[in-house]
Amino acid sequence: MIFDSHAHYDDRKFDKDRDELLTYMHENGVEFILNSGESVRASRAGVELGKKYDFVYSASGIHPHYASNVTDKDLQIIEEIAVKNKKVVAIGEIGLDYHYDGYSAEDQKYVFEKQLMIAKKLDLPVIIHSRDASQECFDIIKNSGVRKGVIHCYSGSAQMAVDYAKMGFYIGVGGVVTYNNARKLVEVVEALPIERIVVETDCPYLAPQQVRGERNNSMYIEYVAQKIAEIKGISYEKVCEITNFNARNLFDIRK
Numbered sequence: 001m002i003f004d005s006h007a008h009y010d011d012r013k014f015d016k017d018r019d020e021l022l023t024y025m026h027e028n029g030v031e032f033i034l035n036s037g038e039s040v041r042a043s044r045a046g047v048e049l050g051k052k053y054d055f056v057y058s059a060s061g062i063h064p065h066y067a068s069n070v071t072d073k074d075l076q077i078i079e080e081i082a083v084k085n086k087k088v089v090a091i092g093e094i095g096l097d098y099h100y101d102g103y104s105a106e107d108q109k110y111v112f113e114k115q116l117m118i119a120k121k122l123d124l125p126v127i128i129h130s131r132d133a134s135q136e137c138f139d140i141i142k143n144s145g146v147r148k149g150v151i152h153c154y155s156g157s158a159q160m161a162v163d164y165a166k167m168g169f170y171i172g173v174g175g176v177v178t179y180n181n182a183r184k185l186v187e188v189v190e191a192l193p194i195e196r197i198v199v200e201t202d203c204p205y206l207a208p209q210q211v212r213g214e215r216n217n218s219m220y221i222e223y224v225a226q227k228i229a230e231i232k233g234i235s236y237e238k239v240c241e242i243t244n245f246n247a248r249n250l251f252d253i254r255k
C-alpha cells in the first residue's frame with residue numbers, strides 16, 4: 001500500500017540491481033513510485049522507467065543545482081517531456097537551494113520561475129525542493145499562482161507547513177523524521193492534518209535512522225510511516241492508506 005512520492009531510481013547507485021529491486025518491492029507492499037526528475041537526463045530516464053513498470057510514474061524538471069547551466073532549450077525539453085508522456089504527472093523537482101556556496105541565486109530563481117510557469121500552463125502539480133530558502137521559496141510559489149504540488153523533504157517551520165497546506169500543497173515527509181534530532185519535523189507532522197502528508201524516500205539518499213548510511217529504497221518507508229503513526233496516534237496501516245490516497249490525489253492517478 002506504500003506510495004513513495006519521491007524517488008530517484010535512475011540514479012547510478014541502482015545500476016546493478018534496478019530491475020530486481022523494483023520488481024521485488026512491488027511484490028512486497030510498494031504500490032506506486034514517483035520518480036522525480038532533476039535534469040533533462042533524469043527526466044528522460046524517468047519516462048523510460050514509467051514505460052517499463054506500470055506502477056512507476058515520473059516528473060520532469062531541473063533541480064536548482066543545475067540552474068546555471070540550463071538553457072532555454074532545456075526548459076523547452078522539460079515541457080515537451082511532460083506534454084508527450086501521460087505518465088509524467090508533475091513538474092519537478094524544482095526550487096531553490098542555498099545550502100552550498102557557489103550557486104547563483106539569480107539563476108536558480110529564473111529557472112524556478114520558468115518551470116512554475118510550465119506547470120501552470122500544463123496544469124500539472126509541482127515537486128518543490130527548498131533548502132535554506134524557506135521564505136523566498138514560499139513567496140515565489142505564492143506569487144506564481146501555482147496551487148498544487150508537494151514540498152518535498154520538508155525542512156521549514158510547522159507554521160509554514162500549515163500555510164502551504166492552506167494554499168493546497170502537500171508536505172513530503174521522509175527518513176529525516178526518524179532521526180534522533182528530528183524535533184522540528186516531528187512538530188510539522190503534529191501540526192498538519194494527515195490528509196496533507198505524503199511519504200517519500202528521496203532514495204538512494206536519506207535512509208531512515210534504523211538503516212542510516214545504507215542505500216535507501218521504497219521499502220524503508222515502513223520506518224517513516226511507523227514514526228508518523230506514532231506521532232499521530234493512529235495505526236501504521238491507516239498512515240499507508242491515507243498517504244497513498246493523498247499521493248494519488250496529488251498526482252491525479254486514478255486506479
Ligand code: NI
Binds near residue numbers: 006008036093202
Ligand atoms: Ni530528490
